[in-house]
Amino acid sequence: MWLPLLFLIIGLALGFLSDIQIPDAYSNYLSIAVLAAFDTLFGGIRAQLEKNFDDIVFITGFFFNVSLAAVLAFIGVQLGVDLYLAAVFAFGIRLFQNLAIIRRLIIDQKLLIKIRKK
Amino acid sequence: MKKQSKWMVGLVCLFAGFMVAVQFQTTAGEPEIRDTRDEWEVREALVKQQDVQQELLQKISEADQTIENYEEKSSAEQVAALKKSIEKLEKKVGLTEVEGEGVSIEISAIFIENIEGVQAYPAVTPQLLSRLLNELNTFGADEISIGNERITSLSPVRDVNGSTYVNNRPFPPLPVQIKVLTDQPEKLRDYIHASQSKEIFNIENLDLQAEVKEELTLPKYDDPLHLKIFKEIGE
Numbered sequence: 458m459w460l461p462l463l464f465l466i467i468g469l470a471l472g473f474l475s476d477i478q479i480p481d482a483y484s485n486y487l488s489i490a491v492l493a494a495f496d497t498l499f500g501g502i503r504a505q506l507e508k509n510f511d512d513i514v515f516i517t518g519f520f521f522n523v524s525l526a527a528v529l530a531f532i533g534v535q536l537g538v539d540l541y542l543a544a545v546f547a548f549g550i551r552l553f554q555n556l557a558i559i560r561r562l563i564i565d566q567k568l569l570i571k572i573r574k575k
Numbered sequence: 576m577k578k579q580s581k582w583m584v585g586l587v588c589l590f591a592g593f594m595v596a597v598q599f600q601t602t603a604g605e606p607e608i609r610d611t612r613d614e615w616e617v618r619e620a621l622v623k624q625q626d627v628q629q630e631l632l633q634k635i636s637e638a639d640q641t642i643e644n645y646e647e648k649s650s651a652e653q654v655a656a657l658k659k660s661i662e663k664l665e666k667k668v669g670l671t672e673v674e675g676e677g678v679s680i681e682i683s684a685i686f687i688e689n690i691e692g693v694q695a696y697p698a699v700t701p702q703l704l705s706r707l708l709n710e711l712n713t714f715g716a717d718e719i720s721i722g723n724e725r726i727t728s729l730s731p732v733r734d735v736n737g738s739t740y741v742n743n744r745p746f747p748p749l750p751v752q753i754k755v756l757t758d759q760p761e762k763l764r765d766y767i768h769a770s771q772s773k774e775i776f777n778i779e780n781l782d783l784q785a786e787v788k789e790e791l792t793l794p795k796y797d798d799p800l801h802l803k804i805f806k807e808i809g810e
Contacts, residue, residue, distance in 0.1 A: 473596045515580070515583060516587070
């Protein structure tokens, strides 16, 4: 539990300390990559709670989602259509779904523990 | 959870954290615009604004005076006041002849005995002319006329089928007189002799000669003014 958190903090610190700024033209790509990363993370947590976590699926999902989102945004820029919105939309919906399922799973587990205690 | 997968989740978290931090810096790290003027510059700006205010107040009082004239006086006097306003405005726009001291500039062709080939007769392009007009206005010209054409604020300088047109009439053949009325003719003449325009005219085989004249008469602008595109700017 503490390891991912520690790495998250290390990553944040690295980002803030390195003082990198992405040019305006590429900020779309980064925002979509961030969304993809969060989507994968929450997907991973959900899979862990459902006890079907697989690290190959997890790691490939992360890189595949990030690159697919970037490619979609790139094609969108070339075509003049805001295709990156499609990715934002899809990731947003999945984020909420995953969060809802995680919440239910946690509640269920706690209820189960309570029932067993009784 | 296996140890390997823990590390993988950690790695992804590292990436995610890094990207979030960079994104945050990109959106939040835009440099704020700071006021770097020192006291002296602020004071200068203040003086400038006060001048503007003074000017505006003066304009307001003039307008008030005109309104008063309209309201207080009898109908004959009202007509007189109206006529006076019209005259004043016509003079301002350039619909009347004006006299005064100023500078007369002559644009003439420079002929160099050419060694080979025939030298083309130089022409004044609209770009050159506009540039000269802009420079004259910067140097403090009040009224300008080119040949027989009075320059008003609506006067176009255009290229029509390869020849230069001023006020929708062709630019007369060289040499051409440009008359400029100004308060400080000597200064304007010196400016012209040291100006960039003169150099650029010289490159185009044209010569600019300016001389101060005590008495200059500028022709009036006698075409109808096209005011279709004018709009009220509100109060």
